[in-house]
Amino acid sequence: MIISDGGCTTPGDVAxxxxxxxxFVMLGGMLAGHDECGGNIFEKDGKRYKQFxxxxxxTAMEKHSGGVADYRASEGISVExxxxxxxENTMLDILGGIRSTCTYVGASQLKELSKRTTxxxxxxxxxQVYSG
Numbered sequence: 001m002i003i004s005d006g007g008c009t010t011p012g013d014v015a016x017x018x019x020x021x022x023x024f025v026m027l028g029g030m031l032a033g034h035d036e037c038g039g040n041i042f043e044k045d046g047k048r049y050k051q052f053x054x055x056x057x058x059t060a061m062e063k064h065s066g067g068v069a070d071y072r073a074s075e076g077i078s079v080e081x082x083x084x085x086x087x088e089n090t091m092l093d094i095l096g097g098i099r100s101t102c103t104y105v106g107a108s109q110l111k112e113l114s115k116r117t118t119x120x121x122x123x124x125x126x127x128q129v130y131s132g
Contacts (some may be wrong), residue, residue, distance in 0.1 A: 006054075011097025018098065018110060019117030028054060032092060033081035041083050048083035 004017035017025045019126045031037065032052035053059040054076025056076040061068045068074050084090065092102040099108065 005030065010132040011094045012101075014094050015098050015101035015113075018113050019105070020119070021114040027094075028052070029081075030094070031087060034087035034090065035085060035086040036087045036092075044080070049080040050083055051078065053078035 002021055002024040004020070006026050006028065008014050008017065008025060008027055014025050014030075021049045029052070031072045032049055033050045037052070039052075040049050041050055042131070043049070049061075056074065057066055057076030059078040060076060061072070061074065069123060073078065091095035093101040098113075102108070102113055105113065107116045
C-alpha cells in the first residue's frame with residue numbers, strides 16, 4: 001500500500017495523489033480547523049482559529065507521550081488554522097474533485113485512476129485571462 005503523506009491543500013492535490021498511485025491520502029491540514037477536530041476555538045485579531053498540530057510535532061508528543069523521546073526528532077508542525085465550520089463542505093469539495101478527475105481521464109472507479117492518469121510537467125500554472 002502507498003500512502004501520500006501530506007502537502008494536500010486543494011481537491012486537485014488529492015486527485016493527483018490517487019492518480020499517482022496512492023492507496024491512501026493524508027489530509028490533516030485540509031481537515032484541520034473544522035468543528036469535528038479537537039481543540040477549542042479562539043479569537044485573534046477579530047478572526048476565529050483552532051490549533052492544528054501534526055502527530056509527529058513537539059506539541060503532540062508532549063501532550064500524548066510526555067515529551068520528545070531521546071531517540072526521536074520532532075518532525076511535525078503546530079500552527080493556528082482559521083476556523084472552518086463543519087467538515088462536510090470540505091469533504092464534498094474533495095469528493096467532487098476526485099469525481100471530476102475520474103471523468104476527465106475516463107476512470108469509472110477510483111482504482112482505475114492511476115492506470116488512466118498521465119502527468120505532464122508545465123511551466124505556467126495560472127490562467128492569466130481570468131486573473132484580476
